[in-house]
Amino acid sequence: MELRHLRYFVAVAEESHFGRAAARLHVTQSTLSTQVKALEREVGGPVFVRTSRRVELTEAGELLLLEARRTLAQAERALDVARQSVRGETGAVRIGFSGIAVLEGILPADLRRFHTAHPRVELHVAELPPAAQVQGLRDGTLDVGYSPDNGLGDVDGLVARRGVRTTLSIAVRPDHPLASAATVAPADLEGENLIVYAADPDDLSVLDRLRAGHAERRAGVHLVTSTLGVLALASAGVGVAVVPTAAHRIAVPDVVYRPLRDTAADVQVVTLSRADELAGPVRAFVSSLDRPTPM
Template sequence: MDLRHLRYFLAVAEEGHFGRAAERLHIVQPALSVQIRALEDELGTALFVRSTRKVMLTDAGRLLVIEARRTLEQAERAKTLIQRAARGETGLVRIGFVGNAVATGRLSDDLIAFHAAWPGVALELHEMAPAAQQDAILAGRLDIGYCPAFGTAFDAKLSVRTVGSWSWQVVMSDRHPLAKRRTVPIAALMDEPFILYAADGDDEGQLAVLRQVLGRAPRVAHKVSSTLSVLALTGAGLGVALAPAPLSRIAAPNVVYRKLGKGGPRSELVALSRIGGEWGAVARYLAMLGERAA
């Protein structure tokens, strides 16, 4: 059923006259009569009792007035919602992240800025390993992913934006001999047992960092899947770890943070999205990331 036919029908029903309805709709009366007749043929029943002076609604016509108004109102609401979604004013942004995105403060800062600008957009968060984020974005289950850049190979179908860059710090027990130093030289870490952050078993990123820092494969004591586990094990003296400098904001029992000596790489955080998937609220979020990185 054509929405235009419903609008024409309501005009005739409300005016009670084909001529006045045609003037209201800015069309000629014969054309209006043809459209109403087409609607009646489609429905298989008369909607009006016609006379030379006025038209009156049949029982079917009176019922259609109620349904036509409801249908047109719903269509207008749908149009408004779609237009707002296209402008990024409403909708949903599904975001994947690793623990470091939270620990560095970058994710929460971005969420605060985006919600302040676009409060009508819902945000859905999922903690996921980098590889799982890529798969979910490419499959359309996720819109944006925050993950470390170093040691991660990115699919060519993904757009990659750097959103943060920090120096590395050494995380260790406050009882560790190296805790007495302000800066820990790389040479002093050669034989240290490392706590490796490996979300969902994905340890390639951390291993690549440690190989570049040490110049060889690290001695791995434990592999863990959360930042809190890293802090628990280092605080217990079961190994040392590398973490982005902002992680030192987290005060954990028996844990200290020390600067890493010169020569190491930087910790970079990137935002991933699917090329061609930047629409509506997702496009707004990505634009916000670009503005904050500028």
């Protein structure tokens, strides 16, 4: 049995006439009669009683009409849902992000703009380190990533879109000697315990940027896997935290921020997606972002 058989059957039942039903369906009356007979063979008995003037439903036909209407309505709904998904009007987008994307306002702005245009699409967000975002995009557990451009590794098969470029600052207790400075140079960090964000023990991206500023001699380095953890240690006086300048927006007790003077310490935030993306909602989200840039 095909949906076509049910559509023909419903038209005849509603018109109570083969000729009118054929005209409604834009088929010949003989074609319609053949299809109804095929349906009756599937059912195993007549669904219509034919008279000289009209067509009436049998008991089996009455029952079939109820279910046929439900089936056709569900089939149309399924098709409509699929069409909406292709157009990016429904479905879900899974987004991984680094905290800096929130602090800089990039992620909230993109989410707000997309949700306004596609209110029926579910948005799932999770804070993840850069390497985990790349892996999630590759294994299909993630659709879009917001990450600093450092620590991404090999990004073959992915497309990167520019976000914003931000600088680094330090966070220290108010009684630390550097708290009285208007700005801080990498050379001022020599001999200090540094506290830096690291996605994993092998992530030395922040330290690499500082090395470009010639701050080599340090008392020690604490690698911490969350921005709040970095700030907590700074507040406790464990050392000098190196954070994105946007972290100034986080009010932590006993922490002051000072800009770090070194263009080598700039951080670019990028948005990552798959180059061969097929899902409608994800393609719609990606289309709402800035123009891609090669990586």
